[in-house]
Amino acid sequence: MNIFIIGLGLIGGSLAKSLRKSGFADEIIGFDKAAENLSYCLENKLIDSSSDILEGAKAADIIILATPVDGILELMPALLDQLDEQVVVDMGSTKKEIVELASKHPKGQNFVAAHPMAGIENSGPAASFEQLFTDKVAIICNPEKNARMPLNLVKLLFKALNMKLIYMDAEEHDKDLAYLSHLSHILSFSLALTAYNVEDKERNIYNLAGGGFASTVRLAGSSAAMWNPIFLQNKDNMLEALDLYISNLSLFKEHIQNEDKEGLNQLMEKSNTIYKIINQSL
Amino acid sequence: MNIFIIGLGLIGGSLAKSLRKSGFADEIIGFDKAAENLSYCLENKLIDSSSDILEGAKAADIIILATPVDGILELMPALLDQLDEQVVVDMGSTKKEIVELASKHPKGQNFVAAHPMAGIENSGPAASFEQLFTDKVAIICNPEKNARMPLNLVKLLFKALNMKLIYMDAEEHDKDLAYLSHLSHILSFSLALTAYNVEDKERNIYNLAGGGFASTVRLAGSSAAMWNPIFLQNKDNMLEALDLYISNLSLFKEHIQNEDKEGLNQLMEKSNTIYKIINQSL
Numbered sequence: 001m002n003i004f005i006i007g008l009g010l011i012g013g014s015l016a017k018s019l020r021k022s023g024f025a026d027e028i029i030g031f032d033k034a035a036e037n038l039s040y041c042l043e044n045k046l047i048d049s050s051s052d053i054l055e056g057a058k059a060a061d062i063i064i065l066a067t068p069v070d071g072i073l074e075l076m077p078a079l080l081d082q083l084d085e086q087v088v089v090d091m092g093s094t095k096k097e098i099v100e101l102a103s104k105h106p107k108g109q110n111f112v113a114a115h116p117m118a119g120i121e122n123s124g125p126a127a128s129f130e131q132l133f134t135d136k137v138a139i140i141c142n143p144e145k146n147a148r149m150p151l152n153l154v155k156l157l158f159k160a161l162n163m164k165l166i167y168m169d170a171e172e173h174d175k176d177l178a179y180l181s182h183l184s185h186i187l188s189f190s191l192a193l194t195a196y197n198v199e200d201k202e203r204n205i206y207n208l209a210g211g212g213f214a215s216t217v218r219l220a221g222s223s224a225a226m227w228n229p230i231f232l233q234n235k236d237n238m239l240e241a242l243d244l245y246i247s248n249l250s251l252f253k254e255h256i257q258n259e260d261k262e263g264l265n266q267l268m269e270k271s272n273t274i275y276k277i278i279n280q281s282l
Numbered sequence: 283m284n285i286f287i288i289g290l291g292l293i294g295g296s297l298a299k300s301l302r303k304s305g306f307a308d309e310i311i312g313f314d315k316a317a318e319n320l321s322y323c324l325e326n327k328l329i330d331s332s333s334d335i336l337e338g339a340k341a342a343d344i345i346i347l348a349t350p351v352d353g354i355l356e357l358m359p360a361l362l363d364q365l366d367e368q369v370v371v372d373m374g375s376t377k378k379e380i381v382e383l384a385s386k387h388p389k390g391q392n393f394v395a396a397h398p399m400a401g402i403e404n405s406g407p408a409a410s411f412e413q414l415f416t417d418k419v420a421i422i423c424n425p426e427k428n429a430r431m432p433l434n435l436v437k438l439l440f441k442a443l444n445m446k447l448i449y450m451d452a453e454e455h456d457k458d459l460a461y462l463s464h465l466s467h468i469l470s471f472s473l474a475l476t477a478y479n480v481e482d483k484e485r486n487i488y489n490l491a492g493g494g495f496a497s498t499v500r501l502a503g504s505s506a507a508m509w510n511p512i513f514l515q516n517k518d519n520m521l522e523a524l525d526l527y528i529s530n531l532s533l534f535k536e537h538i539q540n541e542d543k544e545g546l547n548q549l550m551e552k553s554n555t556i557y558k559i560i561n562q563s564l
Binding site for chain 1: 400
């Protein structure tokens with residue numbers, strides 16, 4: 001199978017490594033608008049060759065859009081315009097706008113809207129690794145909009161990545177992911193900004209940071225270019241999730257202000273109970 | 283050395299295992315007001331015997347207060363009243379009120395205010411393990427208030443636990459820890475409460491939770507009995523940290539609301555820069 005990967009960051013680079021290793025890809029062509037990503041992938045043989053977008057897409061069997069989600073909206077209609085025999089699949093973390101756009105395209109049934117639930121806080125092809133996707137969940141949204149063959153090709157692609165496939169409606173996806181992924185990133189970004197308040201040039205206070213801080217601040221390393229369009233494409237859900245989150249924080253604040261031990265206990269015990277439910281699935 | 287551990291939870295249990303293994307403890311006596319913790323520690327030979335508080339303290343060389351921080355304030359003066367030849371050391375996550383209370387006691391120089399920066403989200407002696415403290419930071423607050431011998435005994439105790447010792451002022455400790463530890467716990471508790479909003483009895487949506495959510499929600503499993511008095515003893519710093527944190531979240535919210543891509547980028551890039559500084563210390 002000839003694979004064309006557009007966007008050679010953490011996801012694109014890891015796809016190249018994993019699809020080559022599994023034997024799913026016979027040849028991998030790559031494109032990235034950042035010259036350093038492209039040359040990294042060529043030098044390290046993550047891809048066999050580079051190409052401009054249209055030529056690469058025409059030479060491939062499967063075109064993977066692994067760019068930030070604003071790039072997906074930009075590239076997908078132009079690709080579908082030019083292609084008849086190929087499947088286009090995206091790897092974006094939002095799905096509603098993307099599925100809506102594909103639905104309007106006459107060849108939209110050849111576009112599969114996917115979201116592999118895999119990522120780390122580091123970005124770029126140098127951070128990529130072959131096992132990134134292994135045993136993780138891949139979501140395909142609204143498969144009923146696809147023709148059978150493009151869908152089957154994408155199913156086999158995720159199988160080659162050793163991912164567990166689930167199917168969802170795009171609108172449901174974006175709402176759930178706002179709470180279960182996107183919000184977490186804003187929490188970490190904001191924690192780094194807040195913790196900087198106690199930074200002290202004289203002493204390295206971050207020595208004091210324990211494992212709890214390390215895990216809650218980790219996502220503050222995430223790529224702005226990737227997350228910016230996710231937050232904007234998922235605007236309504238993000239605003240709802242942020243409002244609810246701020247109201248929960250405000251309850252903690254109010255109970256601390258009032259030294260309301262019982263109120264604090266109730267919040268934490270409810271949270272413990274929810275955590276137990278969550279933790280069974282993690 | 284005969285050690286009396288008051289409070290046989292995660293910290294007390296791990297101290298027992300580690301101090302025995304290192305050979306620092308010849309005999310370990312334990313007390314916990316929860317009968318199940320006491321019997322767990324006796325049955326699993328974490329402690330050699332149990333005792334009531336006064337008798338156990340008199341039989342020991344070093345008395346370790348490993349209770350929640352409200353228990354430390356309650357027990358420390360009564361212990362100092364009765365003891366002349368022994369050192370009392372606490373393991374609490376707040377230090378200002380504790381150091382102030384000790385300063386007022388005529389035998390306060392025998393009390394060492396300490397905070398081993400080690401913990402996990404699980405609590406109780408069954409979660410304890412010998413390596414909990416290894417290579418972590420232990421803080422001793424206001425050592426200038428101590429007599430030389432109790433201080434030296436506690437230094438050797440932390441050395442036996444393979445911890446890296448640092449010294450701080452209690453007030454500074456509580457402020458820094460509000461930002462670098464205590465706040466993170468409220469963020470996780472609130473995230474669990476917020477994520478529950480999308481819970482759906484029909485589908486297990488937590489299957490969708492990725493590694494990012496897992497790390498930001500992990501501390502929601504933390505013990506309410508431990509954290510309640512920490513938040514209240516560190517009230518002023520917690521309120522300041524929460525206000526600042528909520529104002530950072532509100533900036534994100536405002537930029538999303540206004541679809542202000544540039545504003546979002548600036549916040550995330552600043553956060554990336556801070557994360558790099560933090561990450562060098564983690």
